[in-house]
Amino acid sequence: xxxxxxxxxxxxxxxxxxxxxxxxxxxxxxxxxxxxxxxxxxxxxxxxxxxxxxxxxxxxxxxxxxxxxxxxxxxxxxxxxxxxxxxxxxxxxxxxxxxxxxxxxxxxxxxxxxxxxxxxxxxxxxxxxxxxxxxxxxxxxxxxxxxxxxxxxxxxxxxxxxxxxxxxxxxxxxxxxxxxxxxxxxxxxxxxxxxxxxxxxxxxxxxxxxxxxxxxxxxxxxxxxxxxxxxxxxxxxxxxxxxxxxxxxxxxxxxxxxxxxxxxxxxxxxxxxxxxxxxxxxxxxxxxxxxxxxxxxxxxxxxxxxxxxxxxxxxxxxxxxxxxxxxxxxxxxxxxxxxxxxxxxxxxxxxxxxxxxxxxxxxxxxxxxxxxxxxxxxxxxxxxxxxxxxxxxxxxxxxxxxxxxxxxxxxxxxxxxxxxxxxxxxxxxxxxxxxxxxxxxxxxxxxxxxxxxxxxxxxxxxxxxxxxxxxxxxxxxxxxxxxxxxxxxxxxxxxxxxxxxxxxxxxxxxxxxxxxxxxxxxxxxxxxxxxxxxxxxxxxxxxxxxxxxxxxxxxxxxxxxxxxxxxxxxxxxxxxxxxxxxxxxxxxxxxxxxxxxxxxxxxxxxxxxxxxxxxxxxxxxxxxxxxxxxxxxxxxxxxxxxxxxxxxxxxxxxxxxxxxxxxxxxxxxxxxxxxxxxxxxxxxxxxxxxxxxxx
Numbered sequence: 097x098x099x100x101x102x103x104x105x106x107x108x109x110x111x112x113x114x115x116x117x118x119x120x121x122x123x124x125x126x127x128x129x130x131x132x133x134x135x136x137x138x139x140x141x142x143x144x145x146x147x148x149x150x151x152x153x154x155x156x157x158x159x160x161x162x163x164x165x166x167x168x169x170x171x172x173x174x175x176x177x178x179x180x181x182x183x184x185x186x187x188x189x190x191x192x193x194x195x196x197x198x199x200x201x202x203x204x205x206x207x208x209x210x211x212x213x214x215x216x217x218x219x220x221x222x223x224x225x226x227x228x229x230x231x232x233x234x235x236x237x238x239x240x241x242x243x244x245x246x247x248x249x250x251x252x253x254x255x256x257x258x259x260x261x262x263x264x265x266x267x268x269x270x271x272x273x274x275x276x277x278x279x280x281x282x283x284x285x286x287x288x289x290x291x292x293x294x295x296x297x298x299x300x301x302x303x304x305x306x307x308x309x310x311x312x313x314x315x316x317x318x319x320x321x322x323x324x325x326x327x328x329x330x331x332x333x334x335x336x337x338x339x340x341x342x343x344x345x346x347x348x349x350x351x352x353x354x355x356x357x358x359x360x361x362x363x364x365x366x367x368x369x370x371x372x373x374x375x376x377x378x379x380x381x382x383x384x385x386x387x388x389x390x391x392x393x394x395x396x397x398x399x400x401x402x403x404x405x406x407x408x409x410x411x412x413x414x415x416x417x418x419x420x421x422x423x424x425x426x427x428x429x430x431x432x433x434x435x436x437x438x439x440x441x442x443x444x445x446x447x448x449x450x451x452x453x454x455x456x457x458x459x460x461x462x463x464x465x466x467x468x469x470x471x472x473x474x475x476x477x478x479x480x481x482x483x484x485x486x487x488x489x490x491x492x493x494x495x496x497x498x499x500x501x502x503x504x505x506x507x508x509x510x511x512x513x514x515x516x517x518x519x520x521x522x523x524x525x526x527x528x529x530x531x532x533x534x535x536x537x538x539x540x541x542x543x544x545x546x547x548x549x550x551x552x553x554x555x556x557x558x559x560x561x562x563x564x565x566x567x568x569x570x571x572x573x574x575x576x577x578x579x580x581x582x583x584x585x586x587x588x589x590x591x592x593x594x595x596x597x598x599x600x601x602x603x604x605x606x607x608x609x610x611x612x613x614x615x616x617x618x619x620x621x622x623x624x625x626x627x628x629x630x631x632x633x634x635x636x637x638x639x640x641x642x643x644x645x646x647x648x649x650x651x652x653x654x655x656x657x658x659x660x661x662x663x664x665x666x667x668x669x670x671x672x673x674x675x676x677x678x679x680x681x682x683x684x685x686x687x688x689x690x691x692x693x694x695x696x697x698x699x700x701x702x703x704x705x706x707x708x709x710x711x712x713x714x715x716x717x718x719x720x721x722x723x724x725x726x727x728x729x730x731x732x733x734x735x736x737x738x739x740x741x742x743x744x745x746x747x748x749x750x751x752x753x754x755x756x757x758x759x760x761x762x763x764x765x766x767x768x769x770x771x772x773x774x775x776x777x778x779x780x781x782x783x784x785x786x787x788x789x790x791x
Contacts, residue, residue, distance in 0.1 A: 100157045104143045110136040115167040116177045118185075119160040123561075123623065126185035128156050128389070131174040133425065135165050150390035156189045171428035172435070179402045191365075191385050191399045201228040202236045204249070204296055209285055210257070210278045211292035213240055213249045220407070227299045228371075228379040242335045244274040246306070247295040250288065251275065298336070300373060300411065307336055351375045353416040354404070355446075355455055358396050359462035363387055366466035367400045370458050373414075382465045398423035405436050413437035418446045418455060479681055480523030486682030487628070490674050491667065493654055497628035498522055502689045503554075503641070504632040505535075505546045506697035512704045513541070515550040516697035519626075520689050529624075532700045544640045547631055551644035557622035559648060626653060632690050634659040634673075635666050642668040658690045717759045724751050728760070739764045 115135045119128040132138030142149075142157050149157065168174050182190050203216035207223025215233050220226055230236050240251070250257065252267055252275070260266050260279040270277035278288045298306055310333040317326035355370045364386055371379040383400070391399070397419045405413050413436045423429045426443055433441040446452040484496035500520045507513040513535040519526040537549045629645075631637045638657035645653060656674075657666040663683065664673035676683035714725050731749045732738040738746075738760075746757035 100143050100146070100160070103160070103162045105139070105163065110139055110165070111167055112136040113167050114169070114171050114174045115165050116174050116181065117163060117165040118181065118187075119156065119189075120162045120164070121159055122161040125623075126181070126187050127160060128187050128189040129178055129181045129185065131171075131178040133171055133174075135167070139163065139165070152189070152388060153390045156389070159189075171425050172431045175402070175428055175432050179406045182402075183406070189389050191387065191389055191391055191396065200230050200233040200236055201226045202230065202240065202299065203227075204292055206289075206292065206296075210250050210288050213244075213251050213292075213295065225296050226412070227296075227373075229381050230379060241274075243295065243298065244269070245335045246310070246332045247291050247298070248274055248276040249292050249295050250278060252279075299378075307333055310336070351416070352411075352414040353418055353451070354414050355418045355451075355458045356397060356400055356404075357420055357455060357458035357462040358393055358400070359459065359466040360387070360393065360396065361466070361470075364466065364470065365396050366462050366469060367396065368458050368462040368465060369400075369404065370454065370461075371414075372454075380461075382462070384465070384469050393421040394423050397421055398429060401429060401433070405433060409436055410438060413441060415440075416442045416444075418444065418451060420445065420455070420459070480685070483681035483685040484523055486676070486680055487686065490665065490676055490682060491628070491654055491656055493627070495627070497626070497654070499624065499626045500628045500630060500689060501554075501626040502630040502632065502693040503547065503550055504690070504693035504697040505543045505550070506694070506701040507541060508701065508705060512701050513539075513546060514697060514701045514704060515546060516693050516700060517550070517554060518689065518693045518696055520685075520692075523685060525692060530696060531622075532696070534704075543633065544636045547633065547637045548640040548644045551629070551631075551641045552648065554622060555625075555645060555648050555650055555653075558625055559650075561623045628654045628656065630686060630689055630693075631655070631657045632660075632693055633657050634664070638666045638668055658686050663687065714760065714763065717756070717763050720756060720760070724749075724756075727751060 112134050114131075114133050116129065116131045117135060117139060118126050121127050130138070142153065142163075146154050146158070166177065168177060181187075182192075186192070201216050201220075203214055204225040204227075205212045205214070205223070206225050207221075215236050216224070216226070228236070244251070248269075251269065252260070256267055257279050260270075260277075264280055266275065266277040266280050266282075269275035270280070270282075276283045276288055276291060278285065283291075294306070310329050314326050314329035314333065317323075317329060351372060352374070353372045355372065357368050359366045359368075364384060367383045367385075369381050370377055371381075383403070385396075385399075401417070401419075401423070413433055415437075417433065422443070422445060430441060430443045433443060446455050481496075484498070487493070488496045498521060502518050502520070504516050505513065506516070515533040515535065517531040517533070519529040531554070533550050533553065535546045535549060538545060629641060631641050634657055638655060641657075642655050645651070645655065655668055658664070659666060659673070662673075662675075664675060665683075665686065666673050676686075714720060714728070728738055728746070728749055729735065732741060741761075743754065743757045743761050746752055746760055747754050752760075
């Protein structure tokens with residue numbers, strides 16, 4: 097525990113202007129980011145008597161080892177810089193809302209030549225217009241199905257669109273009138289884009305214009321005795337009205353507002369947001385956060401506004417934002433929101449009328465969300481705590497292992513040997529810190545030797561980080577590495593959602609690339625040590641892991657192995673395993689960690705094998721990139737026909753010169769040793785049949 101007075105700035109050193117400050121720990125990791133109108137007054141609050149500080153603030157300042165600040169011109173700039181740094185450094189003591197990225201949105205891809213209407217999840221993309229979020233994807237599809245009668249916008253995927261374009265036949269929706277079929281030229285790109293923009297206008301709340309226009313056209317068609325057209329227009333108007341009825345009218349027409357409510361207790365807070373567009377509730381979402389910093393309702397609202405609008409612009413920021421409490425500096429926040437929108441934004445607390453009543457509804461939703469979360473979390477926390485305590489007791493550890501790393505080896509009959517490292521903190525998977533390894537020290541199948549290599553590489557990187565930051569130094573009289581000092585406890589796991597499996601973790605490629613990263617406060621790849629290392633295997637694998645740690649001089653990290661045969665837990669230098677009861681929560685947690693490491697390893701191994709199988713002779717042609725490879729295959733139609741082509745025929749492909757064509761021909765000849773060589777003088781590929789050779 098650090099003494100804040102040891103790094104307190106000297107009197108008069110801190111400016112009294114607006115700015116943003118960062119607290120760093122002894123490893124130079126940024127652990128807290130804050131902003132202030134007056135840096136000198138704000139920072140002075142952190143260096144008072146520890147007994148007078150809030151417990152969370154006290155924990156932060158005693159964990160920190162230094163403080164630094166950046167001066168800005170205005171409070172708005174401070175707000176923007178604070179948001180950017182929180183996103184960049186992910187400080188452990190800042191409030192971070194757990195945003196459920198699985199909320200479905202109705203999206204219109206205006207960044208494409210022929211915009212497409214579809215359901216989208218996850219991070220928002222540039223050039224795409226979003227509506228929502230919605231509670232369920234089926235609600236979006238029902239709405240879209242009704243609206244396609246009036247706005248027949250494309251909904252098909254790129255593959256279906258290209259296939260229809262090639263065959264000249266539209267899909268089923270094109271035949272039944274729910275798509276304008278731009279794939280076959282029924283409408284021009286400009287006409288289709290106008291349909292998409294009308295669709296967006298209707299979804300944005302400008303509904304009255306379209307319904308009145310349809311009703312006017314219907315009456316005119318009836319007067320002209322075009323009854324079939326009038327009936328069609330009547331049905332279109334009814335479809336739009338049914339689509340509108342799916343969203344209840346809660347405020348006056350043309351009201352665009354977001355309502356934010358907060359429910360909190362001493363440890364956690366839940367935030368609920370209702371998106372009202374055109375007077376109707378168009379979407380709803382909710383977040384939950386641990387209160388890791390001393391923050392009141394106003395602070396929670398400010399953090400929610402930053403997360404909600406930090407990467408939004410234009411109409412995504414409404415004209416009006418209603419909140420239960422104003423931030424500390426409401427004028428600066430209002431200016432920041434106005435900058436994101438491009439026009440004035442009203443930030444206020446509703447006092448009376450329909451808006452106050454709706455805010456009460458949002459508040460009740462927040463209370464229910466917090467209650468439901470705590471019901472689930474209580475059971476989960478109790479189970480995880482009991483599991484960690486059982487593991488510590490069974491393995492003879494002094495404290496519960498808050499950070500556990502598990503390693504597994506995977507291969508297919510000795511080929512494509514890889515390893516995985518998964519990380520669990522406080523009993524929960526920390527997928528952003530998963531790592532993958534290729535075994536490079538030798539070839540063939542040897543799980544014990546592979547485990548020794550992987551453990552050595554992982555903790556060599558850890559020692560390099562410690563050496564770089566000056567946490568241990570090598571003694572001149574010592575020939576080997578100096579034993580590492582006591583391993584610090586890992587950071588408290590925050591509530592950031594784990595990175596999905598589709599995002600590939602950074603891959604360790606051996607000592608050649610083991611370069612230390614810059615000292616910038618960002619999370620390092622191998623900077624955090626575990627309290628427990630688990631290996632998938634029995635006594636030999638455990639002995640190999642322990643030997644790798646001993647060779648590096650690390651003696652304060654526990655090691656164990658979990659054998660699949662009888663689910664026995666093996667410890668180094670013990671002839672008999674530790675047998676945990678089948679009903680043990682500790683054994684169940686170890687099994688989950690081991691199974692996750694196995695899943696992660698085998699997924700990586702299969703991907704490597706598939707990539708190797710898909711390899712072609714073209715991969716060995718120097719200077720031939722993916723674009724020209726695809727051009728060759730497209731020109732000849734298949735690899736087989738390309739293999740049979742002459743050099744002159746290959747030269748006909750745009751972008752392929754004679755030297756490259758010769759290299760392609762030689763590569764195919766080398767890949768098929770039974771075939772004769774290529775006559776590079778004439779450019780002919782010599783083939784051989786039963787009667788001998790021919791060209």
